[in-house]
Amino acid sequence: MEIFFTILILTLVVSLSGVIIRILPFEVPLPLMQIGLGALLAWPKIGLHVDFNPELFLVLFIPPLLFSDGWKTPLREFLRHAGEIIALALVLVIITVIGIGYLIYWLIPGIPLVAALALAAVLSPTDAVALSGIVGAGRIPKKIMDILQGEALMNDASGLVSLKFAIAVAMNTMIFTISAASLEFIKIAAGGLLSGIFVTWGYSKSLRYIIRWSGGDSVIQTVLLLLLPFAAYLIAEHVGVSGILAAVSSGMTIGQSNMIRHAPLTMRLRGNSVWAMLEFVFNGMVFIMLGLQLPDILSTSIIQAKMDPVIQIWMLFAYVFFIYIALILLRFIWLWLMKRISFRFMQSRPLVFSEYNTRDILIASFAGVRGAITLAGVLSIPLFLNDGSVFPCRYQLVFIATGVILLSLLCGVFILPLLLRNIVVSDKVLQRKEERMARAIAAEVAIESLYKLEERLINSQEENIDVQILNEVSARVIGNFRRRIDGNSDIEHAILIEDLERRMRLNALRAERSEYYHLRAQQKISNETLIKLLHDLDLLEALLVEHD
Known part of the structure; x- marks a missing residue:
């Protein structure tokens, strides 16, 4: 019963958080409000304590959210920006793990290099969901946001794989070599992508039978669709590849296939409503869970810092600040280098980075906020090594990762609006022209199909339809579409x-x-x-x- 009441309370708080930000006289981003409410719930006097199980967290919340993001990501645009996404989601992650890892090793006294690399690995993934929550939809220019979303979809896997290697080395379960790590990463990444595609292909092939056997019941079809991201994730993890990439590729496959388009109308309507609700609840749960951990992380870190003769409490906050600044600087420098490289060596097919000015690079740098994957990753670091000794500096790793998450969100709240001021995100005139053109072309195709239907009905022996009634209805429907075409001058x-x-x-x-x-x-x-x-x-x- 206690677990049941906890779930009810958290769901209620997620719902109320959306109401609270609308009635406040000042604007507060929804993720920060949810983190604050979670911290308030976990305050000692209130005493709502929820054990954070990183493995359960990754299985329960991350697959449907990544599946939904993959579903909404156009594959053509994703592939068009493949070079930019690889540069950020793979190359920058590797540079971050090595560069920031050695910085942490140099900065924090007594920390082993493997632990420093593990912290750098969990700090490398960015969170596009948190970014949209603190900035708002449609605020960041499309040429930046498309790449940031693609990066966030892919760098979760590269960051967690890097963390897996670091933990395995610390636990003495593997010997790290560049060739072995590269082959393992390719296997995990490619296997995850193929696993998601295969699972979704199998679902799409069985959907017609599901529709037939369920008697057209959209509830059954919607429930099975909701289980798809979990199936893709769990099957991929079971065979030893990336479940995160499997969920992403599953969502992209759904978005590109004709499966949903040819599904019954009731399933599409019900599915859209259910997914919108789940996205809101699961996103809120992620940030509330982060807030619930804050008091315990803060108190535990302070107690252990007092027992540590080398580290003082103020030093932990200083580490958070310096590491976050280093992450921003590294990201800015890498984006600037990509701009220069594209200008100099890729003139025939330049990267989108070549179009970035200094403000665009700053926006893309501060937009790399950290979120749920970072928290889940750092809390998945084991408490003890194989020999029974405590994992070195674990409390410092957890405190610094949590601090960087909060600091990145706060900087995004205060700095990004200043950088985005007076930026025109989309050309509304061009958008109206595209809409007008699409309406006219679609209306012409629709009219042609109506003429064919009218001719077929007239010549049909089975349909007993009065020709006068058919002409009257046809003229009225076709007239609506004619207005779209003839109305181009007076839209x-x-x-x-x-x-x-x-x-x-x-x-x-x-x-x-x-x-x-x-x-x-x-x-x-x-x-x-x-x-x-x-x-x-x-x-x-x-x-x-x-x-x-």
């Missing part, structure tokens, strides 16, 4: 007509819904009939509201 007038028609249809649907409830109250229709009629109205209303 505002065409949009106004469609908007008025949509508002009238919605008003009529809502009146019908009210009358259905009234008929049920008068016992003129059964409850089963009411549910069927309301379901049909909901589908129609969803199609109309979708365009608002």
